[in-house]
Amino acid sequence: MWIWWCPGGGEGLIRFVAENSRIPVVYHYKGVCHTFVDRDADLDMAWNIAFNAKVQRPGVCNAMETLLVHRDVAKAFLPEMARRFEEAGVELRGCPKARELVPQMKGATEEDWYAEYLDLILAVRVVDSFEEAVDHIHTYGSGHSEAIVTTNYATAMRFLQEVDAAAVYVNASTRFTDGYEFGLGAEMGISTQKLHVRGPMGLEDLTCCKFVILGQGQIRE
Numbered sequence: 001m002w003i004w005w006c007p008g009g010g011e012g013l014i015r016f017v018a019e020n021s022r023i024p025v026v027y028h029y030k031g032v033c034h035t036f037v038d039r040d041a042d043l044d045m046a047w048n049i050a051f052n053a054k055v056q057r058p059g060v061c062n063a064m065e066t067l068l069v070h071r072d073v074a075k076a077f078l079p080e081m082a083r084r085f086e087e088a089g090v091e092l093r094g095c096p097k098a099r100e101l102v103p104q105m106k107g108a109t110e111e112d113w114y115a116e117y118l119d120l121i122l123a124v125r126v127v128d129s130f131e132e133a134v135d136h137i138h139t140y141g142s143g144h145s146e147a148i149v150t151t152n153y154a155t156a157m158r159f160l161q162e163v164d165a166a167a168v169y170v171n172a173s174t175r176f177t178d179g180y181e182f183g184l185g186a187e188m189g190i191s192t193q194k195l196h197v198r199g200p201m202g203l204e205d206l207t208c209c210k211f212v213i214l215g216q217g218q219i220r221e
Helices: 011-020 043-055 071-087 096-101 110-114 130-140 153-162
Strands: 004-006 025-027 033-037 064-070 091-094 121-127 145-149 167-170 189-191 199-201
Touching: 033 043, 033 130, 043 064, 043 071, 043 145, 064 071, 064 130, 071 091, 071 096, 071 121, 091 096, 096 121, 110 121, 110 130, 121 130, 130 153, 145 153, 153 167
Parallel strands: 004 025, 033 064, 033 145, 064 121, 091 121, 145 167
Antiparallel strands: 189 199
């Protein structure tokens, strides 16, 4: 079976190739990455992780595009987070609950939840529960990289099990999703689907195996 790798180009080109190819295609699609600040998050850690995920290098596919915040910590977390983002030049677009806490945010539209900004723009949503955060990720995410900030082990394990993405993080920035950072050497791209590999792809992922066995008369019994 032939498999063609479409490593680069804009979203429109990749979508065209994937929809029109007559052979299976492994492609590096867009990254709509989320960070979820859980009700049991260490807020100092959450401020640092969210800031890094958005600001450290915003124009790449593993940068955070949407910040989800549990309502129980939103009042303590969001105003300070917004201040840090605004000092870094980040434009915030929030849901009504987020804008109640940070009135200077622009209102988010439905298109904002799907957006890969690749810029200093961030969508922000306050959620009522863990389940609502996971539902949001499944609805709007691209299967690239998703993160939770929490000190609750059970919640962290649920997130790892229930979130369907190539890379899932607990208490770390999505910016680590990279072939070099994962020890794969030169990265060929990041696969956001499941044919035949997922996540950062190195040269080995584009090769196949041949098993060579040297024996001295061995037989299987």
